[in-house]
Amino acid sequence: MKNLNTRPAKPSLSELTSCMSDYDPHAMPVRQAQAIIRDCITPVTAIEKVALRSALDRVLASDIISPIDVPAHDNSAMDGYAFNSADLRIDADTVLAIAGTAHAGRAYQGTLASGQAVRIMTGALMPDGLDAVIPQEFVAPGSAAGFVTVPAGAVKPGANRRLAGEDLKAGSAAIVQGRILRPADLGLLASLGIAEIPVRRRLRVAFFSTGDELRSVGEVLDPGCVYDSNRYTLYGMLQRLGCDIIDMGVVGDDPQALESAFRSACENADAIITSGGVSVGDADHTKQMMAQLGDVAFWKIGMRPGRPLAFGSITSGGRQALFFGLPGNPVAVMVSFYFFAREALLQMMGAQVTPLPLMRATAAVAIRKRPGRTEYQRGILSLSDGQWSVRPTAAQGSGILRSMAEANCMIVLAHEQGDVAGGDAVEVILFDGLI
Numbered sequence: 001m002k003n004l005n006t007r008p009a010k011p012s013l014s015e016l017t018s019c020m021s022d023y024d025p026h027a028m029p030v031r032q033a034q035a036i037i038r039d040c041i042t043p044v045t046a047i048e049k050v051a052l053r054s055a056l057d058r059v060l061a062s063d064i065i066s067p068i069d070v071p072a073h074d075n076s077a078m079d080g081y082a083f084n085s086a087d088l089r090i091d092a093d094t095v096l097a098i099a100g101t102a103h104a105g106r107a108y109q110g111t112l113a114s115g116q117a118v119r120i121m122t123g124a125l126m127p128d129g130l131d132a133v134i135p136q137e138f139v140a141p142g143s144a145a146g147f148v149t150v151p152a153g154a155v156k157p158g159a160n161r162r163l164a165g166e167d168l169k170a171g172s173a174a175i176v177q178g179r180i181l182r183p184a185d186l187g188l189l190a191s192l193g194i195a196e197i198p199v200r201r202r203l204r205v206a207f208f209s210t211g212d213e214l215r216s217v218g219e220v221l222d223p224g225c226v227y228d229s230n231r232y233t234l235y236g237m238l239q240r241l242g243c244d245i246i247d248m249g250v251v252g253d254d255p256q257a258l259e260s261a262f263r264s265a266c267e268n269a270d271a272i273i274t275s276g277g278v279s280v281g282d283a284d285h286t287k288q289m290m291a292q293l294g295d296v297a298f299w300k301i302g303m304r305p306g307r308p309l310a311f312g313s314i315t316s317g318g319r320q321a322l323f324f325g326l327p328g329n330p331v332a333v334m335v336s337f338y339f340f341a342r343e344a345l346l347q348m349m350g351a352q353v354t355p356l357p358l359m360r361a362t363a364a365v366a367i368r369k370r371p372g373r374t375e376y377q378r379g380i381l382s383l384s385d386g387q388w389s390v391r392p393t394a395a396q397g398s399g400i401l402r403s404m405a406e407a408n409c410m411i412v413l414a415h416e417q418g419d420v421a422g423g424d425a426v427e428v429i430l431f432d433g434l435i
Ligand SMILES: Nc1nc2c(c(=O)[nH]1)N[C@H]1C(S)=C(S)[C@@H](COP(=O)(O)OP(=O)(O)OC[C@H]3O[C@@H](n4cnc5c(N)ncnc54)[C@H](O)[C@@H]3O)O[C@H]1N2
Pocket: 209, 210, 211, 213, 214, 226, 227, 228, 229, 230, 231, 275, 276, 277, 278, 279, 280, 281, 282, 306, 307, 308, 326, 327, 328, 329, 330, 332, 398, 399
């Protein structure tokens, strides 16, 4: 008999992948890989309190409830004259006697009689009984000293008055947890008088490059070798995401060195990112080692660049870390990071993940595209005659980092899309805010 209290063991990643009915061993659609990754993520829960300024770019850990009304009192939005709308004549100018002046930061002293106005400054509390303000430039010229003339129909009742709590009411949610705090949020928190902010602890991400041909900056470039650029692009991307980073340098193609690097990374970080060694040539020894260290799937994704991708978890010393094995080619490493690792890391950070904003632009030239894979082409977006148009950078090879630096956007050509004709609309993701 089936024991209903026993939940079936969770399938391993590799089982999950091979069980999928529409799984194509040669190419898994981008969306499918993204969905599998999304399902595997557990956010970090630890919270720390930081001073307001240090909360910039951090992930808010709990909802912020406004302790006060903002603004705290009704106040004037303009420099001018405050009056009671009930005193206005319907079809004629109204002459009001000026009883005094209201300055910002001080309550107006004194009681007002019908037919009286108060000279008022922007931000000053509305004197009791007055409900509207006429900006000083709108008063009728030539008012007699001590009087102000409000022209007929110049202002409506309640005009130019900011109401107490119109920005935020005491007890209402000012910012919801999961937000990556931006400058406007810091200002909003300051407007509530909150000095310490609860944020999720930073995510620790360890990364290293693999390959015997790699030399680090500062070393001699031996024949047949290349400088390790991936650690620098990864450094930049992880830094922008607000992670605590552990740069583990270059690890050669030696199983023992790789295993000890993975163990050390796992024991010190929440996530591990490597580049290189995931294509068919190298994957075999990596696969064997991974089988001992954790649950890792090696995928071929239906995309270009960034076809090979290893994803899963590594376990060592009683700790588990998320693992992304990104392809070695310098552009592939960036594209795989942006379209797989970035969202997963944001999810782990406890951040609300929103889709990257896409904009539509006109293809300035024809673009070749094979249906059946998603292509992320490096593009240059420009505005001319009020029209956004985009053209791919000349070189699209996945080793050509120069064109990534030259581009200001990615042209996203969907899985099913075929060739694009010049003048067709295409979708682009801007590097601003991403890179
Ligand atoms: N027979 C096949 N060969 C390849 C396939 C395939 O499906 N079948 N896939 C190709 C694709 S696509 C990519 S991407 C690469 C990925 O290979 P690896 O992840 O194993 O990466 P490596 O072979 O180690 O390196 C590829 C390339 O990138 C250079 N590289 C590596 N790391 C760095 C670094 N840190 N900084 C700068 N450059 C780096 C490396 O020297 C190679 O030129 O495989 C294709 N092959």
